[in-house]
Amino acid sequence: MTAVDTRRVPAARTVPGGFRWGRFVARRALRLVVLLCGVAVAAFSLMMASPVDPVRAYVGAEVTRLGPEQRAVIEETWGFNDPPLTRFLAWAREVVQGNLGDSIVFNQPVVDVIAERFLTSLALMIAAWSLSAVLGFGMGLLAGYFRGRWVDRVLTWWAYTLASAPTFWVALLLLYVFAVALRVAPVCCAVPIGAMADEVTIWDRLHHLILPAVALSIVGVAPIVLHTRQAVVEALASDHVAFARAQGERGWGLVRHRILRNACAPALMLSFASFGELFGGSILAEQVFSYPGLGEATTTAALRQDVPLLLGIALFTTVFVFIGNLLGDVIHRLVDPRVSLDGAR
Structure with missing residues (x-):
């Protein structure tokens, strides 16, 4: 024994x-x-x-x-x-000591200038970020599910084209088409020119916000489309999806139960990691549309050698982008438990 x-x-x-x-x-x-x-x-x-x-x-x-x-x-x-x-x-x-100094150009504390201008830019960036995340994920899901078909080819071509398009060029094109040629959108500013603050309505602000937000979101859609498409293609080629198909799952049920969660992880991470590109694009978009946000203040500070303001904006932008990357990592970990806190599977 x-x-x-x-x-x-x-x-x-x-x-x-x-x-x-x-x-x-x-x-x-x-x-x-x-x-x-x-x-x-x-x-x-x-x-x-x-x-x-x-x-x-x-x-x-x-x-x-x-x-x-x-x-x-x-x-x-x-x-x-x-x-x-x-x-x-x-x-x-x-x-x-918590003091960023005084702005030379605006003759105000740097903290006040950043706070005032960031509130204006925040609405623009939230609108552009939401549009790029929703549209990018939806189109990437369609392109991956219909891989090789005309839907996939059109969306992929469109994404590659936009990925190489400068933000200021897209903004100028939209400005010429919708504001100059069709005259359905305002040419500039965040509110109607000459209007008093108490006379400006929510519709006025939205009307001036739509075109800059669309210009800023169009370029941000491309990487989300491409990465989401790749995640969907990999999920469709996996064994558990093949087993689900053998059991009779098809269409939206297959996407919702077997693909959606795997595909949304990279899209969410990219959306939060794109805060830096979002801020950089807002500088160009705000210049084209004369939108009085933090991007325009950055350009003014650089051109007029406003060192305290430019340094304050640089630090604020660093924290802003860092928080975006941090949220992307944490949300990626919560959506996909296989990913460790260090980003490794």
């Missing part, structure tokens, strides 16, 4: 879920701090390397009338004649 080994096999050590999430948050927080420091140094270095004269950018066309005394006063007031390292360290000390 063979002896039976009755010794207990030690159980595999498992890391508690709360500890894993805590380690994940701590690691991401440290990464954010390092990223903010790198962005601040890079943005400040680029501004200092700019050939634009800060006094000329601040005063504008009246710079020719400035005397040496007036120029010296402006340089002393805004610290234009201080060494770059001194300016950066002084700004960094204020940031650590």
